[in-house]
Amino acid sequence: MAITLYAARGGGSAIVEALLTLTGQEYRVEYFSWEDLPNEELLAVNPLGEIPALRLDNGDLLTETAAITLWLGDRFPASKLVPPADDPVRVQFLRRLVWLVAAVYPTFTYGDHPERFVPDKTDAVQLRETTDLRRQALWRQLEKETGGPWICGGRRTALDIFIAVMSCWRPRRQWFAAECPQLFAIAQRVDQLDTLKKVWSRNRLPQT
Ligand SMILES: N[C@@H](CCC(=O)N[C@@H](CS)C(=O)NCC(=O)O)C(=O)O
Structure with missing residues (x-):
């Protein structure tokens, strides 16, 4: 199967x-x-x-x-997508993996479909705006922590794939280019991987 x-x-x-x-x-x-x-x-x-x-x-x-x-x-x-248990970068890998799904991802969950969570239209518009702003602050935080060339330093991991895809979502790649140049550079490096060209094409990515 x-x-x-x-x-x-x-x-x-x-x-x-x-x-x-x-x-x-x-x-x-x-x-x-x-x-x-x-x-x-x-x-x-x-x-x-x-x-x-x-x-x-x-x-x-x-x-x-x-x-x-x-x-x-x-x-x-x-x-080598995930650093093994005895790898010195494992702690930061785990921290950022959970941060991406527990801090950043929910801003989409509540912001993409605010009407599911707040019935009032004005509140829904506000929820979209505040979650969008919260996400921008979170990305800026990661940008400050990132030394490059990859999220975990010298080695590419699964987290770089997250950055390449999630940076195509609001506020999108042009915002990253201006506000989070290191994250933008990581996304661009991932865009160039030959092995993934067909995946990006099937997913109509990257989007600017
Ligand atoms: N906690 C989930 C979140 C997944 C998620 O939010 N997926 C979105 C698309 S990226 C979805 O399925 N949205 C459809 C909907 O909510 O109707 C994860 O980390 O995989």
Whole structure:
């Protein structure tokens, strides 16, 4: 049974699609259209109605980008996507991985569909604005901490793939070029990886 990735083009599933590609593992992708989310088929796979979701080769369901990343690191250590337990950069890797999904990602969860959380239209507009601002502050914080050339220093890890994809979302790449040049440079380096060219093209990335 091949690993199946439930996906939507350009979304968080593009991170997982790129990571899977870097492992060399065979997989199949089922793309949903954004207008169609959440739909019955996806809800049957992931009760949260979110992508990415992975059906593993043993039939298990694996959701949550951070969990998927750590699983890929365990399953495919040769891919070097995740620094191993005794690696000195492991602590900062874990810290930033969880920060990306626990601090940055929720600003999209609440900001992309504010009407799901606050029924009043004015409040919804405000929630979108405040989560957008919060995200900008978070990216600036990471920019300050980043020495380059990659998020974890001298070596590329899964986190650089997160940056390449997430920097295509609001406030988007032009903002990163102006406000977070180091993160922008990392994203551009990832854009250039030959192994990932087809993944980016399927996901219509990068977007400016
Ligand atoms: N905590 C999840 C968040 C996943 C998520 O928010 N996915 C978004 C797309 S990037 C989604 O499925 N949105 C569709 C919807 O909420 O209707 C993770 O880290 O994987």
